[in-house]
Amino acid sequence: MNQVKNIYSYLFNNYGPQGWWPILDYKGVNPTKTGSIHGYHPGDYSFPRSKDEQFEIIIGSVLTQNTAWPNVEKALRSLKKLKAINPKRILALNDEALKEAIRPAGYFNQKAIYLKEMSKFYISLNRRTPTRKELLKVKGVGNETADSILLYAYKQPEFVVDAYTKRIFSNLGLISEKARYEEIKKLLEDNLPKEVVIFQEYHALIVEHAKRNYSKKPYDDPLYILCCVTLS
DNA sequence: AACCAGGACGTGA
DNA sequence: TCACGTCATGGT
Numbered sequence A: 001m002n003q004v005k006n007i008y009s010y011l012f013n014n015y016g017p018q019g020w021w022p023i024l025d026y027k028g029v030n031p032t033k034t035g036s037i038h039g040y041h042p043g044d045y046s047f048p049r050s051k052d053e054q055f056e057i058i059i060g061s062v063l064t065q066n067t068a069w070p071n072v073e074k075a076l077r078s079l080k081k082l083k084a085i086n087p088k089r090i091l092a093l094n095d096e097a098l099k100e101a102i103r104p105a106g107y108f109n110q111k112a113i114y115l116k117e118m119s120k121f122y123i124s125l126n127r128r129t130p131t132r133k134e135l136l137k138v139k140g141v142g143n144e145t146a147d148s149i150l151l152y153a154y155k156q157p158e159f160v161v162d163a164y165t166k167r168i169f170s171n172l173g174l175i176s177e178k179a180r181y182e183e184i185k186k187l188l189e190d191n192l193p194k195e196v197v198i199f200q201e202y203h204a205l206i207v208e209h210a211k212r213n214y215s216k217k218p219y220d221d222p223l224y225i226l227c228c229v230t231l232s
Numbered sequence B: 001a002a003c004c005a006g007g008a009c010g011t012g013a
Numbered sequence C: 001t002c003a004c005g006t007c008a009t010g011g012t
Helices: A003-015 A051-063 A069-081 A087-092 A095-105 A108-125 A132-137 A143-153 A163-171 A181-190 A196-213 A223-231
Strands: none
Touching: A003 A196, A003 A223, A051 A069, A051 A108, A051 A143, A069 A095, A087 A108, A095 A108, A132 A143, A143 A181, A143 A196, A163 A181, A163 A196
């Protein structure tokens, strides 16, 4: 059987739709989530519903790099107060004001630079969908951020691989501990229907599952039994 | 009170 | 390519 699909079924059946990517002013709540529960829209795949929401997701994907989401939320709210979840407004802010606004999200010195670079790039697109290669040329955008932007802001079928993905799949013995980003991405994409909704849910479910089972070693993953049984 | 979070970049082997 | 060090706030 297809382990990748089996794991998805298990996660979805246990946790349900996750409602990613969170949108600041979306009033819905997902009480089944671990941690922050606001802004999620489980079962509603119509996001982003506007260019403003699209840019908000892009900014959030940079701010959340190696950072807990509640911290990102604070940064987004202070930007919102400045009406600066908008590329032109971000570029119009002086560096100190921008850094002060995003301070709660950490790494504020480099992220301030990244946000301005991203703003310039976004404007240069002129509402066009960027390619993955183009995104990777933007300073501050690596593999995961590029895929997050494509999958959640532009609804492109690119699987998002994060640290949790590697941790879970290597712990389950489905990849080596030192598997590279592209290798993991290929494993997931090759074993799933190339559908945006599936990719969006799967990544979000992985994060939820990791928060529940991979916060402290030794990892005791309920999926381990599923994988052993279906291996034979 | 360490530890780590929805990483990326720069550097020197 | 590979292995590290660096960046920073806030929750547990």
